[in-house]
Amino acid sequence: xxxxxxxxxxxxxxxxxxxxxxxxxxxxxxxxxxxxxxxxxxxxxxxxxxxxx
Numbered sequence: 645x646x647x648x649x650x651x652x653x654x655x656x657x658x659x660x661x662x663x664x665x666x667x668x669x670x671x672x673x674x675x676x677x678x679x680x681x682x683x684x685x686x687x688x689x690x691x692x693x694x695x696x697x
Contacts, residue, residue, distance in 0.1 A: 649693050656686045
């Protein structure tokens with residue numbers, strides 16, 4: 645179970661680094677709701693699995 649949390653955390657860190665490296669307004673607007681929803685889902689899963697375990 646901790647391996648799943650670790651993988652999700654690594655994926656989240658990779659997404660955060662990608663966003664920080666490409667912080668420009670037009671990039672944020674052009675990427676739409678999809679990646680934002682994905683990051684929110686990953687955070688929710690990490691918190692859910694952490695409190696469940």
